[in-house]
Amino acid sequence: MRDIDTLVAELSSDVANKRAWQRAPAALAGKLLAVLFIYGAAVQVHLGLRADLRLQFARPLFDLEILLLAALALSSVIAATIAMYPDAYQKPGWLKLPYAVAALLAVLMIVQLAMPTDARMVMAAPGMIAMHCAMCIGWVAMLPSLLLFVILRRGATVRPLQAGIFAVLAASAIGCLTLRLSEANDSLAHLLLWHYLPTLVFATLGAVIGSRVLKW
């Protein structure tokens, strides 16, 4: 390789070609969230709303689940944006937020398993093929995942694996949220197996993709 002085001379001659980002990550995260919100609304219009949605919103645990899914999308977008900066914009705590929200969601689902079934919950017919739920989440998540990966590539993440997880987790959370508001099925086994387990698988896939495509 060259010596340090030659390299410094080469790099400094190229300094004017790029300007520092003027916006803080909050501005970028805000824009991304707005885009994802519009996308989620469009998907919701396409999927429709479940007929008993008002009744379900009277159930605090359903409300909490919806809130946590929204929080998962929100925190993942923020974490992905923060992860674009090598120093995590010196706010590394924000990178832990999506994991904390995901853990809370897991706790909520596990706690519900031990609780008596609410009469307002709609249970799917036994033997129902539910693969389409996982596929629906995957399809819905594909476009926002792609968008987030493209934006993440513009940054300089030193956490490509985590950034990949955040991108896919944010997109999958939107898929889960829209599907939860449209599908009249509150079976916990169904939700765990066909909604949240695939989300976990997609996030793992995001880690693999992130570690490959977010190198710089």
Next chain:
Amino acid sequence: MIPPGDNAADLRALFRLGMQGDKASYALFLAQVAPLCRRAAARRIRGADLDDVVQEALISIHKARATYDGERPLLPWVLSIVNFRVTDHLRKHYRNAGRDAVDIDLVSDRLSDVTEPVGDSESVERMLGTVPRREQDILTLMHVEGYTAKEVGTRLNMKESAVKVAAHRAMKKIREAFRP
């Protein structure tokens, strides 16, 4: 290893000037950051690779310069890039080290076959044949079957000390018989 506050502020000022198009300030910034990168990388990398990693870190700092606004502390930003490059370098290094490992199948024809007998001199039976029957039994019980001298004594109706003496004499005879 981190310079005092004033130096860090100077570096930030140089960086900001550089980002406004002042090439000389930017060159000075890179020149002053290079020793910091070297010190940070030297904690995990030694030898000739160190220079390569410092250069890779400087190139990465240059590539990622848009992600630094010149407002927040500079050194965490620089050091996270250096650590990233060091880890990247070590990962490649260990991956290549695995690739350079010699597959034993490729050199098996050049290695002696250790699974076949290598000659009569190493035959245990032939060695034992050089000592009387009683001593053969003692050596077999102690060194093949794993009994202690006391247990061998009980089995052969001998004192423990006599067993030890007999075993010692037998080993001496074998050693003399096969001395080259």
